[in-house]
Amino acid sequence: MSTGSTDVSDGPRGRMVSGHAGGGFVGAFTSEWTKLWTVRTPYVCLLVGLVATAVFTFYYGSIARINDKPIQPVGNASVSSVVLTQFALVILAMTTVTSEYSTSSVRTSLLWVPVRARVQLAKALLSALVGFVTAVVWAVLGIALAWTPFQGHADFELSKAAYQTVAMGVYSALICVLTVGVSFALRTAAGTVAMIFFVVSALPSMLLGLGGPVLLAINEYLPQTVGGYFMLGDGEAPFPDAVSLLILLVWAAAAQMAGLLVLRRRDA
Numbered sequence: 001m002s003t004g005s006t007d008v009s010d011g012p013r014g015r016m017v018s019g020h021a022g023g024g025f026v027g028a029f030t031s032e033w034t035k036l037w038t039v040r041t042p043y044v045c046l047l048v049g050l051v052a053t054a055v056f057t058f059y060y061g062s063i064a065r066i067n068d069k070p071i072q073p074v075g076n077a078s079v080s081s082v083v084l085t086q087f088a089l090v091i092l093a094m095t096t097v098t099s100e101y102s103t104s105s106v107r108t109s110l111l112w113v114p115v116r117a118r119v120q121l122a123k124a125l126l127s128a129l130v131g132f133v134t135a136v137v138w139a140v141l142g143i144a145l146a147w148t149p150f151q152g153h154a155d156f157e158l159s160k161a162a163y164q165t166v167a168m169g170v171y172s173a174l175i176c177v178l179t180v181g182v183s184f185a186l187r188t189a190a191g192t193v194a195m196i197f198f199v200v201s202a203l204p205s206m207l208l209g210l211g212g213p214v215l216l217a218i219n220e221y222l223p224q225t226v227g228g229y230f231m232l233g234d235g236e237a238p239f240p241d242a243v244s245l246l247i248l249l250v251w252a253a254a255a256q257m258a259g260l261l262v263l264r265r266r267d268a
Contacts, residue, residue: 028113028122032096036126041095046134049088050141056081057142061149074154075164078142079231082168083201083224085138086175090200093127093176094192097183116263120184124256127176135172139165163233170245171227174252175200178223181255185262200224223251 023030036042060077063069100106113119143161147154183192200223207219219225220238229237230244237244 025118025122028118029126031109031112032122032126036096036130039095039099041099042092042130045088045092045095049085049134049138052084052088053078053081053138053142054145056084057146058149061146061151061154064153065149065151069153071153071155073160073164073234074143074147074150074156075139075161076154076232077146077150078139079164079168079228081138081142082135082171082227082231085135086172086200086224087197089127089131089134089172089176090179090196091193092130093179094183094189094196096123096127097180098187098189098192101187102189117260120180120256120260120263124177124180127180128173131176132169132173136165136169139168160233164231167231167233167241171231171248174248175223175227177252178255181252181257181259184259185255187262221247223248 057077057080060080061074064072064077097106100109109119110116113122143156143165147156179192179196182195186192186195204219204222204225207215207222226237226244226247229239230241230248233241
């Protein structure tokens with residue numbers, strides 16, 4: 001009777017080794033996709049982010065008009081909303097990992113996909129894909145809603161709006177990848193949220209508040225700060241947009257390596 005394995009000859013001595021058929025990375029990704037959309041948390045996160053985007057961008061346009069601010073790209077409203085909406089995606093990405101550790105179902109995931117790096121990569125890619133598409137939708141929605149309250153205090157240039165929309169998607173995707181890595185490293189929802197919030201939001205505020213050339217220089221390389229430069233694309237950043245993107249990639253890669261190190265060294 002077939003058991004789903006195949007015997008193949010290994011070398012001149014004809015040793016027989018057993019190879020098991022499996023879904024590979026595609027199977028792992030499909031499994032993660034199914035698990036993500038069979039719980040309510042992702043839908044709640046997406047809804048909260050959608051509402052936050054709508055409220056924030058409309059308010060941003062209104063304030064710009066009331067305060068008689070200089071004309072700016074209408075996409076700035078959507079980019080500014082990321083300081084809030086990114087945490088909806090952080091929670092969504094975190095849930096793909098920490099929910100399994102809290103229920104011990106991660107053991108089942110690693111049993112079915114024993115290549116641990118493959119499990120982590122599948123979760124990271126899925127979170128990045130959802131983060132990118134979602135942020136692009138939020139960006140378009142924000143531009144549409146902010147245009148009316150701006151009332152002449154914003155301009156719409158298609159190339160600029162397209163850049164900011166895509167950049168917002170890329171930034172959100174990398175924040176999701178960073179979150180997955182931190183989630184594997186810490187394994188708890190509370191610890192992950194606290195760490196991401198501190199690095200992404202609290203630390204920049206602290207460094208700006210304290211001031212000083214050294215602390216301000218450090219702040220320039222933090223994810224949210226460099227991400228803001230990258231998404232605005234206004235040429236006022238201390239380095240080119242490509243360098244800003246590279247810094248974001250380094251943050252995401254470092255988090256993934258830390259998560260993989262813990263995943264390989266500690267039992268599930």
